[in-house]
Amino acid sequence: MNYKASDHIQDLQYFGEFGGVNPSISDSSTYTFLSAKTMFDTFEGNTEGCYLYSRHSSPSNLYLGEAMAQLEGTESANVYASGMGAISAVILQLCDAGDHIVCSRTIYGGTYAFLKNFVKKFNISVAFVDITDLKAVRESINPRTRMIYCEAVSNPLLEIADIPSLSKIAQKNLIAMVVDNTFSPLNINAAQIGADVVIHSLTKFINGTSDCVAGAVCGTSNFCLSLKDVNSGAGMLLGSTLDSLRAASILKNMRTLHIRIKKHSENAHYLAEQFEKDGLRVVYPGLKSHPQHELMKQIMNPEFGFGGMLTLDVGTLEKANALMELMQKEKLGYLAVSLGFYKTLFSAPGTSTSSEIPEEEQKELGLSQGLIRFSIGLDNDIHKTYLAMRNCMEQLEILTSDSTLV
Numbered sequence: 001m002n003y004k005a006s007d008h009i010q011d012l013q014y015f016g017e018f019g020g021v022n023p024s025i026s027d028s029s030t031y032t033f034l035s036a037k038t039m040f041d042t043f044e045g046n047t048e049g050c051y052l053y054s055r056h057s058s059p060s061n062l063y064l065g066e067a068m069a070q071l072e073g074t075e076s077a078n079v080y081a082s083g084m085g086a087i088s089a090v091i092l093q094l095c096d097a098g099d100h101i102v103c104s105r106t107i108y109g110g111t112y113a114f115l116k117n118f119v120k121k122f123n124i125s126v127a128f129v130d131i132t133d134l135k136a137v138r139e140s141i142n143p144r145t146r147m148i149y150c151e152a153v154s155n156p157l158l159e160i161a162d163i164p165s166l167s168k169i170a171q172k173n174l175i176a177m178v179v180d181n182t183f184s185p186l187n188i189n190a191a192q193i194g195a196d197v198v199i200h201s202l203t204k205f206i207n208g209t210s211d212c213v214a215g216a217v218c219g220t221s222n223f224c225l226s227l228k229d230v231n232s233g234a235g236m237l238l239g240s241t242l243d244s245l246r247a248a249s250i251l252k253n254m255r256t257l258h259i260r261i262k263k264h265s266e267n268a269h270y271l272a273e274q275f276e277k278d279g280l281r282v283v284y285p286g287l288k289s290h291p292q293h294e295l296m297k298q299i300m301n302p303e304f305g306f307g308g309m310l311t312l313d314v315g316t317l318e319k320a321n322a323l324m325e326l327m328q329k330e331k332l333g334y335l336a337v338s339l340g341f342y343k344t345l346f347s348a349p350g351t352s353t354s355s356e357i358p359e360e361e362q363k364e365l366g367l368s369q370g371l372i373r374f375s376i377g378l379d380n381d382i383h384k385t386y387l388a389m390r391n392c393m394e395q396l397e398i399l400t401s402d403s404t405l406v
């Protein structure tokens with residue numbers, strides 16, 4: 001892995017109208033043409049250097065798109081009004097009625113609901129498989145399969161997808177390898193190890209300030225253009241366009257992504273190691289006990305660590321809820337969904353972000369009701385945070401004071 005995403009992002013420079021160090025924000029929904037002929041050509045798809053209407057593209061969205069393309073090292077990238085806007089556009093662009101998708105069974109709840117309930121409208125069928133079982137993936141592919149869909153680091157169980165092997169399977173079957181890399185920007189460069197299309201919810205780590213929703217699709221120029229096609233592009237026609245003001249603000253936040261990811265990873269790694277020593281049931285890709293720890297080491301950018309997400313299973317929902325409420329009271333973080341904020345965020349996925357998955361299926365996946373998902377914040381003194389979290393767990397008798405699991 002020697003793609004230097006953060007350097008490529010850093011080298012992207014745009015100046016504002018008056019020589020500003022940030023690009024000007026395009027504050028227009030529509031654009032004038034000097035000649036009617038140019039307008040016609042633009043509608044015909046010859047959009048080079050021309051802006052038409054902001055649902056199609058705008059300078060601010062193109063700047064953010066270029067930064068996203070640099071993040072993954074793809075030819076191009078489009079931005080959307082949300083991660084789900086990006087995901088739904090990609091799936092509906094790649095599939096016709098009657099097609100089939102092979103999908104990881106542990107994915108974001110919204111994506112799961114879209115694939116389980118919504119795409120039926122188009123007679124698209126989905127096989128949900130254990131993505132770590134390559135044989136199961138291979139055997140689920142049929143002549144109508146159009147893509148393998150997974151998350152690089154899965155939500156909420158933090159399984160690592162073997163993207164190099166999965167992409168070989170996809171290539172052999174002439175289908176697309178689509179990867180949602182929301183949990184691991186910079187940690188994993190999914191396109192560099194075989195993904196054809198990489199999706200991000202910018203709402204999370206990439207924006208990092210929990211003040212907006214946005215998404216992106218990174219891929220070939222052809223694919224990104226096809227999504228924007230005025231006659232047949234799912235991005236253009238479903239209309240989940242990101243606002244220019246917001247695109248500009250996300251691009252500015254992306255300027256510090258490399259620093260934030262390093263700190264999120266460092267803090268999460270420290271807590272995971274301490275919790276494991278305490279005998280707690282912690283899952284973190286940086287721990288040797290993680291089933292795909294070796295795989296993660298092979299595919300990651302070591303500079304950015306193993307990511308900012310960890311899970312802790314405290315046994316029951318009651319204990320999980322009590323612990324989250326107490327940690328919030330102690331100012332250790334917020335009981336909130338989402339991730340990538342400066343402050344630690346925690347939630348019990350079984351009853352929140354993964355509640356779209358029926359309880360029985362949750363059990364099958366290993367998603368226990370006592371599971372807490374943590375997005376670890378940018379705390380300056382993580383040891384102090386650890387001691388305070390430990391204190392909460394002792395108060396609730398999740399841990400005893402001699403550091404053993406009750």
Ligand SMILES: *Cc1c(COP(=O)(O)O)cnc(C)c1O
Binds near residue numbers: 111201215
């Ligand atoms: C949040 C999230 C999404 C959806 O993104 P939105 O911006 O909320 O639409 C998709 N995938 C993953 C892994 C996520 O965490």
